[in-house]
Amino acid sequence: MAGIRSVLLDRARRLGPERQKLIRPGWQRHLLPGGVAFVMLALFVYALDRFGFGFARIWNGLERLGFIIGFMLPPDPKGNLPAFAWALGETVAIALLGTLIGAILAFPLSLLAARNVMTNRIVQFMSRRLFDGVRGIDTLIWALIYVNVVGLGPFAGVLAIASSDMAGFAKVYSEAIEATERNASEGVRSTGGRRWDEIAFGLLPQVMPVLISQVLYFFESNTRSATIIGIVGAGGIGLFLSDTIRTGEWQQVSVLILMILVVVSVIDFVSARLRFAIIGKRG
Amino acid sequence: MKARIPLLAPERAAAVRGAYAEAQRAKRLRTLGGGAILLVLCLVAAFMAEVSPVRFAEGIPRFLNYFSNLVPTLSLANFRADMAEWYWGINRWTRLLLDTILIAYTGTIIGTLVGGYLSFVAAGTLNGSKWLVFATRRLLEFCRTVPEIVFALVFIVAFGLGPLPGVMAIALHTIGALGKLFSEVNENASLKPVEGVLSTGAGWHAAMIFGVLPQVLPNFVSYALLRFEVNIRGAAVMGFVGAGGIGQELVTAIRQFYYSDISAILIMIIATVMIVDILTERLRHAIQGREGQ
Known part of the structure; x- marks a missing residue:
């Protein structure tokens, strides 16, 4: 390594300052990445300090975590399997319901x-921002709010998933709609179709496969979200x-985690x- | 100019028409079948989820009432004082919100570093050991399938209340999510630089650092920035279970029906997420732009 390096540097020295710069860029080149890295590292260290990362705490915690994992084995539902299965x-x-309601x-x-579709720029921009916000x-958070509105139980969960999905769906749908070809809509208009005919027959068939695959994606991710809204x-x-974790029924916890997986x-x-x-069929 | 379109012979036309009708019917049947299955699933789901139209109808006025209660009383004449009353806890909330951002930041950094390392181990093209690839992939899958709030619940028992278990939970989930994305990027990287580095007698780690990392780094940074935004949302609810940040205040406000506090905190969270969203998007475009030059 060192040998090659010195030979190259020696050659570079003979090339003159202009060419030298190309081979060995100055320290200025490292200023920005180095500065960013330094600030990020400083912030990281500050955060660790602020949140009380200390060797003793981590060590004790890991030890306790080891015990917990030991308690989890072997997984044993303790006769609660039917209740767990129903809850799952x-x-x-x-x-499923939350995704479908949100999607529609x-x-x-x-x-x-x-x-x-929306030719009014202000409405278009504002609704985009609104979706981002929601x-x-x-x-x-939605789940907690709906528990206050409709009471405890899965219905609040359905509404929570539908509410948080609605904005996400609206965003990806609108992007899919913007990516459509105008030809089909223009064709519908040329035959005397109205605005809604254009959307129903020109736009919808084009975006339908994208929409359905997005619905499926959201359903996957919502299954994960739905496993935790019971906490509130x-x-x-x-x-x-959350109950079995709080009461330390670790064998049941591991059963629940396995069931979720x-x-x-x-x-x-x-x-x-x-x-x-x-997608394969229609695309 | 007139063009004559030659008509099909009647028997050919009939055959085509028949085939068309047949295809139409099959398609309709498939759509109907899918719809019927979906409907049955929905009915079963509605039964299981205790959906009741009556309760929903009852809920509507309460729903509207709830959300109108969220709107604070602001008047133009007394705007400054009203704002001050609405945001009476601004100092405390800002501090907690900064904590939330810091939780997300620290979790993202740890997750990116560890996930980044594991992504090389989990890349089938870079790692010869099939067994190790398989094991790492399953580990990453576990980390990203278990929700971070569940990790937080367990870590709270082990490490005590506070932001620390929140950071660790987010870090662990990020390891799983980013490790998978990164390893897919790694698998698409060209192997030629790796061979080049290996040919100099370098070890596996050196080959990864000098052969693969320069190729994949822009993608890594881009994914990590996206994840940071997701993690801020995740960190905002960590306080629900006692793992630090603004969530604790929010959960108290919602449970105690402090309506104006709910909206004040929610607006702060939304604004934070939006700002981070915009900044990271800018940053990603800047990185991609540099990459393109």
């Missing part, structure tokens, strides 16, 4: 935010999960197959 079914039901309600909204609210009392398996991967698999079938 409830979780999937919440995800989002469609008219997405038209407002699509540049090629998207910033986590499903768990909005139905599903989350209630059992299985259901999430089954749903991922099925939805990937469906997505492939739909």
Whole structure:
């Protein structure tokens, strides 16, 4: 290494300052990346200090974590399996209904935010921003609010998922709509179709495969969200999960986690197959 | 100019028409079948999720009432004082919100570094050991499938209340999410530089650092920035279970029906997420722009 380096540098020295600069750029080149890295590192260290990362605390915590993992084995539902299975079914039901309601309600909204449908720029821009804003609210926050509005139970969970999805769907729908070709809509208009005919027969068939595959994506991610909204009392398996963790029933915790892992991967698999079938068939 | 379109012979036309009708019917049947399955699933789901139109109808006025309560009383004449009353806790909330951002930041950094390392191990094209690739992939899958709030619940028992378990939970989830994305990027990287580095007698780590990392770094940074935005949303609810940040205040406000506090904190969270969203988008475009030159 060192030998090659010195030979190259020696050659470079003979090239004159202009060419030398190309081979060995000055220190200025490293200023920006170095500065950014330094600031990031400083912030990181500050955060660790602020949050009380200390070797003793981490060590003790890891030790306790080791005990907890030991307590988790072997997984044992302690006779609660039927209740767990029902709660898991409830979780999937919440995800399914929430996704569908969100997907349906989002469609008219997405038209407002699509540049090629909504010709009023202000409305289009404002609705886009609004969706971004609503998207910033986590499903768990929605769940907590809906528990206050409709009471404890899975219904609050359905509404929470639908609400947080609506904005996300509206955003991706409007992007899909903006990516469509004008030809079909113009064709419909040339035969005397009205605005709604253009949307129904020119636009919708083009975006339908994208829409359906997005719905499936959201369903996958909502199954994950639906497993935790029970923590705030909005139905599903989350209630059992937080209760068993709080009371230290670790063997049941590991059963619940395993059940979640299985259901999430089954749903991922099925939805990937469906997505492939739909896109493959029509695309 | 007139052009004659030659008509098909009647028997050919009939055959085509028949085939068309057949295809139409099959398609309709498939759509109907899919719709019927979906409908049945929805009914079962509605039963399981205890959806009741009556309760929904009852809920509507309460819903409207709730959201109108969220709107604070602001008047133009007394705007400054009204704002001050609405945001009476601004100092405390700002501090907690900064904590939230810091939780997300620290979690993202740890997750990116560890996930980045594991992504090389999990890349089938870069790692010869099939067994190690398989094991790492399953580990990453576990980390990203278990929700971060569940990790937080467990870590709170092990490490005590506060932002620390929140950081660790977010870090662990980020390892899973980014590790997978990164390893896909790694698998698309060209192997020629790797061979070049290996041919000089360098070890595996050196080959990854000098052969692969320069190729994939812009993508890594881009994904990490996206993840940072997601993590801010995740960190905002960490306080729900006692893992630090603004969530604790929000959960108290919602549970105690402090309406104006709810809207004040929500607006702060939304604004933070939007600002971070815009900044990271700018940054990503800047990085991609530099890359393109």
